Amino acid sequence: MNFDLTSSERNTTWNFLWNELEDYYSKTEKQRTAIYPERKEVVHALDSDFEQPRSTKEAVEYVLKSLSKYAVHTPHPAYYGMFNPRANFPSILADVISAVYNPQLAAWGHAPFAVEVEHMLIQRIGEKFGYTAPNIDGVFATGGQEAHITGLLCALHEKYPDFASSGVQGLEKLPVVYCSSASHHATIKAARVCGLGGSAVKYIEVDDEQRMRVDELERQIKEDLELGLQPFFVFATMGTTGSGAIDPLPEINEIAKQYNLWVHADAAYGGAVRLTKEHTELLDGIENTDSITFDAHKWLSVPMAASLFITKHRYALGKAFSISANFMPEEEDEIDRLSSYTHSIQWSRRFIGLKLYLPLLVFGWEGYEETILHQIRMGDYLREQLLANGWKIYNHSQLPIVCFTDERMEEDAAFSKFVYDRTLEKGNAWIINYPYGKYATLRACITNYNTTEKHIDDLIDWLNENREEYLK
Known part of the structure; x- marks a missing residue:
């Protein structure tokens, strides 16, 4: 068994994989932030037939399609959930280099x-x-x-x-x-x-x-x-x-x-x-x-x-x-x-530190400072737009994390749950339903360096729509 594959097979697979990953990386925003299938659907979709080897291209293509279909897309600029950001490109290269040199x-x-x-x-x-x-x-x-x-x-x-x-x-x-x-x-x-x-x-x-x-x-x-x-x-x-x-x-x-x-x-x-x-x-x-x-x-x-x-x-x-x-x-x-x-x-x-070292060589401390400050500014912009649209903010962190709801429904857990569920169901964005003290709030965090004011404006529109739907 040739675990290395042939040079021709490797080149073909590299080129195919590179093109597919580049398409995902450059067009992440075109994905729904997530879908929520039944577990039986995912289990049924698993290819577990290891008695019949397939080509490397077929195997890679299957994995990529499955990840695209069955995942929360944390690199998406409308992902406002946990601290799972989009990976910068040099850090992705670092992971590949570390895997090859091992x-x-x-x-x-x-x-x-x-x-x-x-x-x-x-x-x-x-x-x-x-x-x-x-x-x-x-x-x-x-x-x-x-x-x-x-x-x-x-x-x-x-x-x-x-x-x-x-x-x-x-x-x-x-x-x-x-x-x-x-x-x-x-x-x-x-x-x-x-x-x-x-x-x-x-x-x-x-x-x-x-x-x-x-x-x-x-x-x-x-x-x-x-x-x-x-x-x-x-x-x-x-x-x-x-x-x-x-x-x-x-x-x-x-x-x-x-x-x-x-x-x-x-x-x-x-x-x-x-x-x-x-x-x-x-x-x-x-x-x-x-x-x-x-x-x-x-x-x-x-x-x-x-x-x-x-x-x-x-x-x-x-x-x-x-x-x-x-x-x-x-x-x-x-x-x-x-x-x-x-x-x-x-x-x-493994060489964990290379994922930080390579981006620092490319962007330096200044590049990281610029990116961090951008996300803090986007957090400030999110607060401004929420307040301007009749939402109340409950936390006062200077970090880009915002806990909010409509003050009229701050003790109505069903409201925040409804807005949360509808936002995720539509696949437009990903937020969190979070209890801030005794209040049922929603939570949005800026985690992506590609998130812009336009993305936040869209989020506000979706939140407003879901609120209106609940109040009907």
């Missing part, structure tokens, strides 16, 4: 260029967040969840010197993790994976803007200390998924310092504002945190998944993950600690 980042000696690229990017982005060399360290991760788990494990090994050998069973007091009630549920999963259990996570009440209440954080810490528990970790969110709320980091840092807690900033989405000069103050205090999660596959518009874990504790990753294996190459200490098998949860790993 470098192994487990050890520096196997992929010195790739490992050094990622190390350099960690340093440069760490500096953007206000961390200082030579203490910056970090690793590229498969997603924000892995970055969160990495932060929690680093904190456990820092707090408990024997944790690497004795684990949770060696702890005399139950460690406690704190996060706001509006934070991502990845916190719970991280606690479970690390062996602490979901009960170790304490949710702190939020204020009217869905920011963590610092007075409640300190009250809960004191209560837990009196119960004989061990407070040790705070997740602070820099742009909540629901409303774009940013927790008050300076105050959280002060309390953490007083009670010797590790502060981890979930800047998976909002961290991108640190690449701008105009909005960097939104994340004041992040330079004083212990570690950060930052997802390049969100606001930096690269293919999923490309997350970064960054810390100002130079040796924290080594304490958590350093290990020796007789089948791995022996390298100098400074080089050895860059290898993913001594430096992260992962062992074998």
